[in-house]
Amino acid sequence: MKYTEEHEWLRVDGDLVVIGITEHAAEQLGDVVFVELPEAGTQVSTDDDMVVIESVKAASDIAAPVDGEVIEVNDALADTPGLVNADPLGAAWFVKMKVDDPSQLDGFMSEDEYKDMIA
Amino acid sequence: MPNLNRTPLHDLHCELDARMVPFASYEMPVQYYDGVLWEHLHTRASAGLFDVSHMGQVRVSADSLEEAQLALEALVPASVLGIPEGRQRYGIFTSETGGILDDLMIANRGDDLLLVVNAATKEKDVAHLSANLAGCAVTLIADRALLALQGPASEAALAELVPGVAEMRFMDASVLDWNGIELWVSRSGYTGEDGYEVSIPSSRARALAEALLACEAVIPIGLGARDSLRLEAGLCLYGSDIDTTTTPVEAALEWTIQKARRRGGEREGGFPGASRILEELESGAPRRRVGFLPDGRAPIRAGARIFREGSDEPIGDVTSGGFGPSLGRPVSMGYVETGLSGTGTALEAEVRGRRMPVTVADMPFRPSTFKR
Numbered sequence: 035m036k037y038t039e040e041h042e043w044l045r046v047d048g049d050l051v052v053i054g055i056t057e058h059a060a061e062q063l064g065d066v067v068f069v070e071l072p073e074a075g076t077q078v079s080t081d082d083d084m085v086v087i088e089s090v091k092a093a094s095d096i097a098a099p100v101d102g103e104v105i106e107v108n109d110a111l112a113d114t115p116g117l118v119n120a121d122p123l124g125a126a127w128f129v130k131m132k133v134d135d136p137s138q139l140d141g142f143m144s145e146d147e148y149k150d151m152i153a
Numbered sequence: 154m155p156n157l158n159r160t161p162l163h164d165l166h167c168e169l170d171a172r173m174v175p176f177a178s179y180e181m182p183v184q185y186y187d188g189v190l191w192e193h194l195h196t197r198a199s200a201g202l203f204d205v206s207h208m209g210q211v212r213v214s215a216d217s218l219e220e221a222q223l224a225l226e227a228l229v230p231a232s233v234l235g236i237p238e239g240r241q242r243y244g245i246f247t248s249e250t251g252g253i254l255d256d257l258m259i260a261n262r263g264d265d266l267l268l269v270v271n272a273a274t275k276e277k278d279v280a281h282l283s284a285n286l287a288g289c290a291v292t293l294i295a296d297r298a299l300l301a302l303q304g305p306a307s308e309a310a311l312a313e314l315v316p317g318v319a320e321m322r323f324m325d326a327s328v329l330d331w332n333g334i335e336l337w338v339s340r341s342g343y344t345g346e347d348g349y350e351v352s353i354p355s356s357r358a359r360a361l362a363e364a365l366l367a368c369e370a371v372i373p374i375g376l377g378a379r380d381s382l383r384l385e386a387g388l389c390l391y392g393s394d395i396d397t398t399t400t401p402v403e404a405a406l407e408w409t410i411q412k413a414r415r416r417g418g419e420r421e422g423g424f425p426g427a428s429r430i431l432e433e434l435e436s437g438a439p440r441r442r443v444g445f446l447p448d449g450r451a452p453i454r455a456g457a458r459i460f461r462e463g464s465d466e467p468i469g470d471v472t473s474g475g476f477g478p479s480l481g482r483p484v485s486m487g488y489v490e491t492g493l494s495g496t497g498t499a500l501e502a503e504v505r506g507r508r509m510p511v512t513v514a515d516m517p518f519r520p521s522t523f524k525r
Contacts, residue, residue, distance in 0.1 A: 090377060
């Protein structure tokens with residue numbers, strides 16, 4: 035698992051990557067009440083806003099960490115946005131992407147580096 | 154947090170693992186361990202304890218109570234003279250142009266008036282009162298905390314400590330004793346629930362809070378749930394839904410102006426902005442505060458613009474909005490052109506560049522449960 039400075043986790047499998055947010059991020063957001071996902075097939079560039087998460091407190095965006103195509107989204111979040119708080123590292127994945135250039139994934143943090151960052 | 158004021162319950166909030174945030178120059182709890190959603194639902198189901206000590210408690214007195222009541226009517230369009238002893242009334246301070254300088258509670262305590270005003274505006278309010286209330290003594294009370302206990306279990310919880318509260322009705326204001334400590338209690342609040350606000354000397358505030366939290370029914374509630382509770386109840390947040398640019402008629406707060414102060418009343422006008430406000434009471438205002446129910450699940454928050462279906466000309470905007478936990482759906486309030494303010498009117502809100510259908514709705518979104 036790799037981590038971004040924006041508190042996303044990336045589960046990498048070749049040129050495929052599954053993206054979610056960390057427990058720390060979910061806790062900071064508070065109770066999530068709505069998630070807006072992109073459509074499968076959407077081409078995104080790094081830093082494009084890809085997902086909107088609305089908590090009881092505020093709206094926040096998740097930016098695409100890399101360039102690529104969204105090939106699958108987690109439709110369960112539309113009906114059960116609370117999964118983001120209940121199981122941020124598992125059932126509450128947001129999107130699966132096919133990465134244009136897998137070497138873009140090299141720069142992200144390891145779990146230890148991420149833990150140091152939020153400590 | 155540097156340069157922020159602290160309430161007498163600050164240490165207790167920290168011990169209860171509150172997440173503290175800056176609010177109106179105070180360091181305040183936005184939520185505790187259970188989170189905003191749970192705190193909101195718990196308040197509606199049982200009872201929640203809020204620290205509202207940041208709000209201003211202001212005593213107004215004169216040679217006679219009637220003199221103080223009449224003096225305050227020069228700044229507030231409510232009938233202050235019409236508040237019986239032991240009762241409280243919601244009112245607003247108006248500006249010369251008919252806008253709203255603040256909203257407040259006014260209690261008649263027999264010998265004096267006790268006002269509760271917003272934290273962010275309290276210094277301004279006191280200066281305004283001192284400058285305009287000839288012959289009155291105006292005191293911002295600095296040595297008392299204010300706690301709110303809200304929700305259906307509030308009466309049972311507080312009556313365990315102070316039996317007299319059970320006799321009170323909605324908007325009663327009483328002085329009661331708790332272990333030799335003088336409490337100023339009103340049966341009111343800002344959540345749409347039955348409940349109380351209790352003023353207590355700062356040095357004893359923690360003891361009262363702990364005694365209430367020892368009741369199984371009571372948990373501490375932060376500002377996050379306070380906001381979602383008042384939004385579901387259709388209540389205005391000063392600085393968001395009402396301010397110096399909104400008139401009481403635009404804000405649908407006509408009910409804060411009793412007949413005695415309207416045209417033809419015994420004490421017609423005589424408050425700042427009266428000419429505009431009295432005129433609007435008769436012929437209406439160009440825009441009006443309404444509720445909005447978004448059709449989808451996405452919350453529509455403050456700042457979103459409102460349009461007629463298919464039109465590019467904005468006809469209003471959202472001033473408060475979010476998720477209503479007790480309704481299980483998003484709710485918003487804001488202003489629209491009066492001609493489009495009818496319940497059921499289909500409009501559109503712009504969110505992240507996209508149009509979302511909304512329907513004009515009556516407020517409160519959820520019926521209030523006051524013990525009248």
